Amino acid sequence: MSFQAKLSSGEFAVLAEMNTPKGVDISDLITNVRYLKSRIDAIAIPDMDNGVMHMSALAGGALMSQQGIEPMIHVYGRDRNRMALQGDLLAAHVLGIHNLLVVQGEEMVNGDHQEATTVNDLDEIALLQMIGSLTHGTDMAGFELKGIPKFTLGCAVAPLADDAQLEKEVESAREKIDAGAQYIMLPPVFDTAFYTHMIDAFKVLNVPVIASVLLLKNVGMARYISINDPNCRLSEDTIRRIRKAKDRENECINIAGEIICSLKETAQGVKISALGWEDRLPAILDSAGL
Numbered sequence: 001m002s003f004q005a006k007l008s009s010g011e012f013a014v015l016a017e018m019n020t021p022k023g024v025d026i027s028d029l030i031t032n033v034r035y036l037k038s039r040i041d042a043i044a045i046p047d048m049d050n051g052v053m054h055m056s057a058l059a060g061g062a063l064m065s066q067q068g069i070e071p072m073i074h075v076y077g078r079d080r081n082r083m084a085l086q087g088d089l090l091a092a093h094v095l096g097i098h099n100l101l102v103v104q105g106e107e108m109v110n111g112d113h114q115e116a117t118t119v120n121d122l123d124e125i126a127l128l129q130m131i132g133s134l135t136h137g138t139d140m141a142g143f144e145l146k147g148i149p150k151f152t153l154g155c156a157v158a159p160l161a162d163d164a165q166l167e168k169e170v171e172s173a174r175e176k177i178d179a180g181a182q183y184i185m186l187p188p189v190f191d192t193a194f195y196t197h198m199i200d201a202f203k204v205l206n207v208p209v210i211a212s213v214l215l216l217k218n219v220g221m222a223r224y225i226s227i228n229d230p231n232c233r234l235s236e237d238t239i240r241r242i243r244k245a246k247d248r249e250n251e252c253i254n255i256a257g258e259i260i261c262s263l264k265e266t267a268q269g270v271k272i273s274a275l276g277w278e279d280r281l282p283a284i285l286d287s288a289g290l
Contacts, residue, residue: 003042003070003099004152006269007183007208013269014290015072015210016281017044020055026063032278033067039285042070042099044271049074049103051111058088058095065096072154073097075131078105081121082130082140089134093149101185102127102176103156124155128179154210155181159231160189160198170201183207185271188214190255191233192262199266208268213259215274215284216252219243253280257287 006013016036021029033043043064047057061071073092077085089100102124108114122130130140137148155176160166173184184202186209189195195211202209214232216222219242226234238255245251260270274281 001041003072006041007152010208010268012264012267013041013208013210014039014285015042015044015269015271016040016278017046017271017273018060018278019046019276020057020060022052022054024055026055028278029060029063030067032281033064033069035279035282036285037067037069039282039290040069041269042072044072044101045074047074047076048079048111049076049106051106051108051113051116053111053113058092058097061092061097062095070099071097072099072101074103075100075127076103076105076124077120077122077127078108078118079116081119085122085127086130086134086139089131089151090145090149093151098150099152099154100131101154101156102131102181104158125175125179128153128155128176128181132180152182153180154183154185156185157187157202159187159229161231166198166201170205173202174205177205177207181207183268184209186211186267187231188212188273189231189233190214190235190238190259192259194233195259195263196266199263210269210271211263211267212271212273213256213263213284215256215272215277215280216242217275217277218248218252249280250283253283254287256284257289260284260288260290 045057045060057073061073064071104124108116131153134149137145157169184207199209222239222242225232242248242251263270272284
C-alpha cells in the first residue's frame with residue numbers, strides 16, 4: 001500500500017528519515033535502506049535542512065525509488081528561486097518522487113557554507129500554492145505544462161514551547177492546509193503526554209497528523225538537547241534512565257520504541273530519525289513492535 005493510500009485509509013504509516021551523504025559514496029545509504037524495505041512505508045529525505053552541504057534530496061529520492069521504496073523529500077525556498085524549484089519538482093515526479101514535505105529552511109548561521117546567499121523567493125504558503133498550480137497543469141507564470149505531475153503534499157510544524165504557541169501553529173497549519181497541504185508533520189517531543197495533547201490539537205484540521213521520533217545516542221546528546229532545545233521536553237528522568245542503564249545504546253533504542261508505541265493510538269503515523277545511526281532503525285522498529 002502506498003503512503004498516500006495509508007493516509008487515505010487511516011492506517012498507521014511508518015517513515016524513516018535518512019540524510020544523503022556529503023559526497024558520492026552511497027553504499028551506507030543503500031545498505032541501510034535495504035534492511036527497511038519491507039518494514040516501512042516511505043523514506044523521508046531532508047535537503048541540506050541544517051545548512052550543511054551534501055547530496056541533494058532529489059538524488060536521494062531517486063535512489064530510494066530505484067530501491068523500490070517510496071521517497072519523501074523536503075522542499076523549501078532558502079536555496080532556490082521559483083524557477084529552480086518548479087524545475088526540480090517536475091524532475092522529482094519523473095524520477096518517481098511523489099511525496100513532498102514543505103518545510104521552513106533553517107538559517108545558515110549554523111551551517112558549513114555561511115557565505116552562501118539565501119534566496120527565500122517563496123515562503124511555505126507560496127510554495128504550497130506553487131505546487132498546487134503545477135498539479136493543476138500550469139506553472140507560476142501561467143503557462144500550460146506538457147504532462148501534469150501529481151504529489152502527496154505535507155506541511156511541517158515548528159517546535160512548540162507552550163499552549164499559546166500551539167494555538168498559533170494550529171492556525172498556521174490551517175493556512176497551509178488551505179494552500180494545499182494534505183498532512184501535517186510534527187516535531188519530536190519526548191514528553192508523551194504533551195505530545196498527545198499536541199496531536200489532539202491538530203486533529204481539528206481533519207488531515208492526517210504524523211509524529212516525529214528522534215533516537216537519542218547517549219547521555220551527552222540527551223543532555224545537549226535538554227539544554228539547547230527545551231521544546232523537545234526531554235526530562236531529567238529520561239537522562240537518568242540512560243545513564244543508569246547497563247546497555248545505554250539499547251536503552252536509547254527502547255526509549256524510541258516506547259515513544260512510538262505511545263503514539264500509535266493518537267497519531268496516524270510516525271517518522272523516525274536516527275541521525276547517522278540508521279543501521280539501528282530495524283532495532284527501533286522491533287522495539288516498537290512494527
